Amino acid sequence: MTPLKPGAASYAPAPEAAPAPRRTTRRALGLLAAVGLLACVTAASIALGAKSVPLGDVWQGLFQYSGTDNDVVVRDVRLPRTVLGLLCGGALGLAGAVMQALTRNPLADPGLLGVNAGASAAVVSAISFFHVSSLSGYVWYAFLGAALVSVLVYALGGTRSATPVRLALAGTAVSAALFGYINAVQLLDTAALDRMRFWSVGSLASANPEVIRQVLPFIATGVLLALALARPLNAIALGEDTARALGTRVNHTRVLAMLAVTLLCGAATAACGPIVFVGLMVPHIVRAITGPDARWILPYATVLSPVLLLGADVIGRLVTRPSELQVGIVTSLIGGPVFIYLVRRRKMAQL
Amino acid sequence: MTTPRPLAGKARTTRARDLVLRTRGGLSVRADLRAAAVVLALVLLALATGVVLVGTGDFPMTPAEVLSTLAGNGSVAQEFIVRDLRLPRVLVALLVGVALGLAGAVFQAISRNPLGSPDIIGFGQGSAAGALTVIVLFQGSSFAVAGGAVVGGLLTGVGVYLLAWRGGIHGYRLVLVGIGAAAVLSAVNGYLLTRADIVDAARAVLWLTGSLNGRGWDEFWPLLVACAALLPLTVAHARPLRMLEMGDEAAGALGVRVERTRLVLVLCATLLTASATAAAGPIAFVALTAPQLARRLTRAAGPNLLPAAGMGALLMVVSDFLAQWAFGDRQLPVGAVTGVLGGCYLLWLLFVERKAGRI
Numbered sequence: 088m089t090p091l092k093p094g095a096a097s098y099a100p101a102p103e104a105a106p107a108p109r110r111t112t113r114r115a116l117g118l119l120a121a122v123g124l125l126a127c128v129t130a131a132s133i134a135l136g137a138k139s140v141p142l143g144d145v146w147q148g149l150f151q152y153s154g155t156d157n158d159v160v161v162r163d164v165r166l167p168r169t170v171l172g173l174l175c176g177g178a179l180g181l182a183g184a185v186m187q188a189l190t191r192n193p194l195a196d197p198g199l200l201g202v203n204a205g206a207s208a209a210v211v212s213a214i215s216f217f218h219v220s221s222l223s224g225y226v227w228y229a230f231l232g233a234a235l236v237s238v239l240v241y242a243l244g245g246t247r248s249a250t251p252v253r254l255a256l257a258g259t260a261v262s263a264a265l266f267g268y269i270n271a272v273q274l275l276d277t278a279a280l281d282r283m284r285f286w287s288v289g290s291l292a293s294a295n296p297e298v299i300r301q302v303l304p305f306i307a308t309g310v311l312l313a314l315a316l317a318r319p320l321n322a323i324a325l326g327e328d329t330a331r332a333l334g335t336r337v338n339h340t341r342v343l344a345m346l347a348v349t350l351l352c353g354a355a356t357a358a359c360g361p362i363v364f365v366g367l368m369v370p371h372i373v374r375a376i377t378g379p380d381a382r383w384i385l386p387y388a389t390v391l392s393p394v395l396l397l398g399a400d401v402i403g404r405l406v407t408r409p410s411e412l413q414v415g416i417v418t419s420l421i422g423g424p425v426f427i428y429l430v431r432r433r434k435m436a437q438l
Numbered sequence: 439m440t441t442p443r444p445l446a447g448k449a450r451t452t453r454a455r456d457l458v459l460r461t462r463g464g465l466s467v468r469a470d471l472r473a474a475a476v477v478l479a480l481v482l483l484a485l486a487t488g489v490v491l492v493g494t495g496d497f498p499m500t501p502a503e504v505l506s507t508l509a510g511n512g513s514v515a516q517e518f519i520v521r522d523l524r525l526p527r528v529l530v531a532l533l534v535g536v537a538l539g540l541a542g543a544v545f546q547a548i549s550r551n552p553l554g555s556p557d558i559i560g561f562g563q564g565s566a567a568g569a570l571t572v573i574v575l576f577q578g579s580s581f582a583v584a585g586g587a588v589v590g591g592l593l594t595g596v597g598v599y600l601l602a603w604r605g606g607i608h609g610y611r612l613v614l615v616g617i618g619a620a621a622v623l624s625a626v627n628g629y630l631l632t633r634a635d636i637v638d639a640a641r642a643v644l645w646l647t648g649s650l651n652g653r654g655w656d657e658f659w660p661l662l663v664a665c666a667a668l669l670p671l672t673v674a675h676a677r678p679l680r681m682l683e684m685g686d687e688a689a690g691a692l693g694v695r696v697e698r699t700r701l702v703l704v705l706c707a708t709l710l711t712a713s714a715t716a717a718a719g720p721i722a723f724v725a726l727t728a729p730q731l732a733r734r735l736t737r738a739a740g741p742n743l744l745p746a747a748g749m750g751a752l753l754m755v756v757s758d759f760l761a762q763w764a765f766g767d768r769q770l771p772v773g774a775v776t777g778v779l780g781g782c783y784l785l786w787l788l789f790v791e792r793k794a795g796r797i
């Protein structure tokens with residue numbers, strides 16, 4: 088969160104009346120700065136932890152591997168963890184941005200609306216009832232669960248009467264129900280509990296190259312699909328009728344957007360467990376920087392969300408050294424107050 | 439002094455099944471006969487299920503035996519099993535149900551949303567955080583844990599209320615701030631769990647699921663005191679609460695002191711939730727489902743406080759029965775059963791209320 092502030096502050100006051108080309112340059116520069124910030128956080132994520140590695144050794148470990156202790160830490164522990172954080176952070180943030188644009192609801196977030204809980208419930212069922220034990224097996228169940236809940240939530244959020252409050256309540260209630268189910272299954276099946284308990288807190292600690300290889304194609308597809316949808320999402324933000332009048336294929340866009348959200352959330356949740364609030368916070372910060380244009384919001388969210396997730400992970404590693412705080416806990420601790428702030432703002436609810 | 443007069447045909451707004459009591463001083467009380475019948479039926483059903491529940495177990499007893507034991511005519515073994523082992527557990531279940539049902543009805547009326555129950559909007563998590571703090575950081579006794587739950591619930595209630603205050607409380611803002619607080623508090627709970635050593639962690643996890651196992655008279659008496667104090671206070675505010683459901687402006691115009699009523703009611707409902715949580719842990723979904731089911735039975739407008747309390751009690755004993763006997767020799771904590779039952783109900787509720795445009 089804190090590393091975001093400088094970037095946000097210096098680019099937020101873009102004058103409304105600036106001529107279009109200058110604005111575009113400004114936004115492009117801002118995106119570049121965001122990428123720079125991401126690079127810094129990535130370096131910090133590789134360098135910092137229970138054992139701090141000097142940046143020079145990080146470089147050596149990455150590019151001139153010679154088998155020293157620091158090299159092993161960098162290559163086998165920190166690198167996979169950081170890459171997974173990059174992937175999942177980007178996926179969650181982008182999914183949140185797409186969801187907020189699609190439902191035209193500022194409180195839409197895959198975690199808050201229960202999509203992650205849906206994926207978790209499906210994974211628990213897979214482990215307990217179908218004895219699936221590998222990630223490659225249960226990633227499909229995670230997709231199934233995420234898809235079912237996305238459709239449910241969208242069905243709720245897409246109706247005209249769906250105010251942000253109602254949607255948030257419905258999502259929280261769905262999550263509560265699914266976590267009740269998860270609890271019950273785990274209590275009845277101790278073996279499942281044993282395999283699940285490390286996964287269900289939302290952690291990057293279990294990262295390894297195999298996990299990354301398995302989720303990468305899904306996240307890449309989801310990212311490309313979501314970025315390609317920026318224009319039609321812009322049109323949908325004007326309202327369904329206007330969008331149709333402008334030549335947007337509304338239903339087509341909706342289905343593709345839901346597909347993208349499902350791919351992104353399902354893969355991220357399968358890899359690192361349920362992580363909430365990343366998808367809620369980042370699009371709001373981004374919107375303050377770029378304004379309401381989805382063509383800029385989506386790339387910005389993709390770049391800045393991993394900053395938040397990796398930052399939270401680094402904080403979690405540093406505050407309770409030598410043990411660590413799971414990233415899901417840190418994002419909730421940061422995200423809850425941000426959420427309350429959003430709610431308290433003078434005109435909550437308008438996008 | 440009072441003369442009960444059925445007012446069929448006399449007043450246009452009351453229906454034939456309403457009972458109206460009027461005093462000469464100009465005070466009048468209207469009671470819905472159907473609602474009264476529903477309350478009576480629910481309470482009787484809950485008590486009957488309770489008797490059956492007392493009779494089931496490794497030492498089975500017929501309901502007649504249970505009743506005669508309760509009347510003081512049982513054998514020594516029966517006396518011991520009923521009085522010391524099973525009766526307090528069933529009584530705790532009943533009272534927890536009453537408290538949660540009542541608190542749920544109040545919160546749903548204040549938030550004007552069928553999903554605005556205390557366990558969804560963070561008050562349950564607050565109590566849980568208080569209890570976990572006592573378990574993990576102070577290794578407190580079970581009495582201290584209950585105290586921690588009450589304090590945690592109260593602090594959460596006050597905090598959420600203050601955070602949601604912007605020149606007045608809006609029901610929706612209360613709900614959303616509560617959801618945010620719930621997220622933070624569950625993160626705190628997760629953190630406390632990771633900090634605990636394995637013994638404390640096991641105790642905390644069991645507590646967090648919401649269980650009635652091993653509940654005895656020590657849990658029953660404080661809960662009874664809380665319910666005895668808070669139930670009349672809450673029910674006394676049923677009329678202003680009913681006005682509040684029409685919106686702040688309308689209620690204010692009708693002479694309700696809006697903020698004061700809401701503060702008293704939020705306080706009562708928070709305390710009820712906290713005492714129930716202190717006795718049995720955070721039990722999911724009873725506060726959500728009981729008022730909704732009760733409203734469908736009474737078909738009456740308004741918050742339906744007493745029917746919700748009766749329905750809560752019934753739900754708790756039935757869930758405890760299922761938790762003990764539905765899964766063969768495996769006993770689930772009652773919180774897991776209410777979680778699953780409540781989840782199924784919730785899906786149905788989302789479906790129906792969405793059609794009606796209320797969610």
